[in-house]
Amino acid sequence: MQVYLPIAEVSINVFLLVGLGGAIGFLSGLFGVGGGFLMTPLLIFIGIPAPVAVASEANQIVASSVSGVIAHWRRGNVDFKMGGVLLAGGFVGSYLGVELFAWLRTVGQIDLVIRLSFVFFLGIIGTLMLVESSRAILRRRSGTVVRRKLHQHYWVHRLPLRMRFRKSKLYISAIPPFTIGALVGVLAAIMGVGGGFLMVPAMIYLLGMPTIVVVGTSLFQIIFVTANVTFLQSITTQTVDVVLALVLLAGAVVGAQFGSRAGQYLRGEQLRGLLALIVLAVVGKLVFDLVVTPEDLFSLGAPGSH
Amino acid sequence: MRRGAFAPAFAVLLCLLAPSAGRAAQLAADLSRDTVAITTGFVGDNVIFFGAADGPGHIVIVVEGPPEDTIVRRKSRVSGIWINRHSVTFANAPSFYAVAASGPLDKIVSPRSAQKFRIGAENLELQPIQRVNARVSEGEASRFREALIRNQRRAGLFRPNVAKVVLPPEGVRLFRAEIFFPSNVPTGAYRVRFLLLQDGFVIQRFERRLLVSKAGLSARVFRFAHRESIWYGIVAIVLAVAAGWGASWAFSRK
Numbered sequence: 214m215q216v217y218l219p220i221a222e223v224s225i226n227v228f229l230l231v232g233l234g235g236a237i238g239f240l241s242g243l244f245g246v247g248g249g250f251l252m253t254p255l256l257i258f259i260g261i262p263a264p265v266a267v268a269s270e271a272n273q274i275v276a277s278s279v280s281g282v283i284a285h286w287r288r289g290n291v292d293f294k295m296g297g298v299l300l301a302g303g304f305v306g307s308y309l310g311v312e313l314f315a316w317l318r319t320v321g322q323i324d325l326v327i328r329l330s331f332v333f334f335l336g337i338i339g340t341l342m343l344v345e346s347s348r349a350i351l352r353r354r355s356g357t358v359v360r361r362k363l364h365q366h367y368w369v370h371r372l373p374l375r376m377r378f379r380k381s382k383l384y385i386s387a388i389p390p391f392t393i394g395a396l397v398g399v400l401a402a403i404m405g406v407g408g409g410f411l412m413v414p415a416m417i418y419l420l421g422m423p424t425i426v427v428v429g430t431s432l433f434q435i436i437f438v439t440a441n442v443t444f445l446q447s448i449t450t451q452t453v454d455v456v457l458a459l460v461l462l463a464g465a466v467v468g469a470q471f472g473s474r475a476g477q478y479l480r481g482e483q484l485r486g487l488l489a490l491i492v493l494a495v496v497g498k499l500v501f502d503l504v505v506t507p508e509d510l511f512s513l514g515a516p517g518s519h
Numbered sequence: 520m521r522r523g524a525f526a527p528a529f530a531v532l533l534c535l536l537a538p539s540a541g542r543a544a545q546l547a548a549d550l551s552r553d554t555v556a557i558t559t560g561f562v563g564d565n566v567i568f569f570g571a572a573d574g575p576g577h578i579v580i581v582v583e584g585p586p587e588d589t590i591v592r593r594k595s596r597v598s599g600i601w602i603n604r605h606s607v608t609f610a611n612a613p614s615f616y617a618v619a620a621s622g623p624l625d626k627i628v629s630p631r632s633a634q635k636f637r638i639g640a641e642n643l644e645l646q647p648i649q650r651v652n653a654r655v656s657e658g659e660a661s662r663f664r665e666a667l668i669r670n671q672r673r674a675g676l677f678r679p680n681v682a683k684v685v686l687p688p689e690g691v692r693l694f695r696a697e698i699f700f701p702s703n704v705p706t707g708a709y710r711v712r713f714l715l716l717q718d719g720f721v722i723q724r725f726e727r728r729l730l731v732s733k734a735g736l737s738a739r740v741f742r743f744a745h746r747e748s749i750w751y752g753i754v755a756i757v758l759a760v761a762a763g764w765g766a767s768w769a770f771s772r773k
Binding site for chain 1: 557558559560561562589590591592593594595596599600601602603606663666667669670671673674702703733736737738740741744745748749751752753754755756758759760762763764766767770771
């Protein structure tokens with residue numbers, strides 16, 4: 214059964230979309246990640262125009278983050294003050310990101326920038342995760358225990374504008390979280406991702422936040438940043454396809470439930486290693502597409518549209 | 520409903536075909552519908568073009584989508600990866616192009632007529648917009664022009680094959696052709712030209728319009744997104760929040 218997507222202006226099999234949503238939803242439930250960083254490239258692979266894939270995926274992430282944050286909120290694992298600072302940065306970043314997106318589209322480089330951003334960020338994250346998880350697996354086998362400090366203080370924490378974040382047990386400058394939030398906002402606008410894959414490690418390793426509040430707090434920020442991206446893309450580029458977002462969502466919601474159940478049977482480092490391999494496979498495909506000589510060197514674009 | 524559309528049109532045609540000595544050959548034609556409606560379940564659609572000519576000759580039907588300035592970009596390899604480097608913009612290139620003919624084009628149309636009446640994608644008048652600093656040589660331009668046609672053919676928007684115009688052998692010369700409009704067909708007013716040719720030259724022409732427009736839910740969503748984009752953005756967010764909330768509520772009750 215085909216469905217005509219009104220903004221993407223292509224007709225796609227509805228079961229393919231629901232299945233894709235379900236598969237990514239399953240992975241995101243399994244690994245506890247947003248899934249946008251996998252969904253956007255896959256949408257591009259199946260022929261959705263890249264700008265529509267990015268903007269509509271941002272819209273879908275609003276929904277998945279809302280359902281994710283509720284569980285963390287009930288357990289009291291959201292640092293609203295830290296979330297607020299991250300969010301302030303996120304608003305600035307996503308505004309700049311959408312402007313940059315619109316400009317890149319008119320000069321015909323948006324596809325390239327979307328793909329390169331994925332290669333760059335997913336490549337780094339995938340490699341780091343693979344190294345870290347294989348070390349953890351080896352360590353578990355040899356039985357050594359490495360002790361770590363609660364958190365370390367770097368010069369970035371001593372910048373001005375210090376604030377107390379009670380829930381995160383931190384007294385640090387507001388500038389680093391603001392900057393992280395802004396960077397994630399830019400990525401949300403350009404890549405159609407929540408940015409959790411970047412924000413979560415940054416919150417743990419750079420800000421030194423306790424792991425337990427990290428996921429809930431990042432989801433809190435992601436809801437508002439992706440909502441802002443949805444809104445700004447709607448008014449500047451008109452690339453948000455609500456039909457696409459809702460169809461994907463239907464699959465993702467169900468997939469995530471199965472994924473989180475399946476996740477209980479696997480160990481943390483094994484999960485991370487598996488996710489790293491999936492991420493690197495997507496990077497491999499993106500790199501392959503960029504490097505291999507295209508079938509046709511020429512492509513079309515009408516000015517001001519996709 | 521399709522059949523209903525034929526009856527009145529044929530009545531008109533038959534009047535036209537009444538014996539008429541000393542008049543130039545006449546041509547009249549119509550389409551099986553005025554509008555191609557792109558609905559949510561749209562997977563492409565056939566439109567039937569039909570008509571009658573009271574003189575001998577061949578029939579060619581040319582369908583052109585609304586003209587648009589179209590950018591053709593060429594990738595070059597920059598430090599290992601393929602990047603869009605050069606581009607040429609063609610003014611008013613048709614966004615859709617299809618031809619139907621009652622015989623092989625190279626046999627029934629003279630090269631001059633083909634060029635004059637833009638019969639066959641190769642004969643489209645595609646002029647690059649010259650910019651002050653980026654003058655395009657003729658050789659370059661023709662490579663980009665070929666690329667435009669090739670890309671549009673691959674996308675199915677320049678129909679790759681010449682559709683067949685069916686002409687009965689004798690008697691009243693009624694003709695009929697079917698052209699497929701794929702699911703990615705651009706919206707707008709299409710120009711349909713019916714040409715009657717004798718010895719390779721166009722002796723009669725007849726023009727109709729065909730409207731391709733979104734209809735139903737997809738039309739409403741598209742119009743809403745473009746005309747009231749602020750509200751569209753807000754609705755998109757509200758829908759997403761509601762869906763996320765609903766999902767978490769539904770699954771936490773189990």
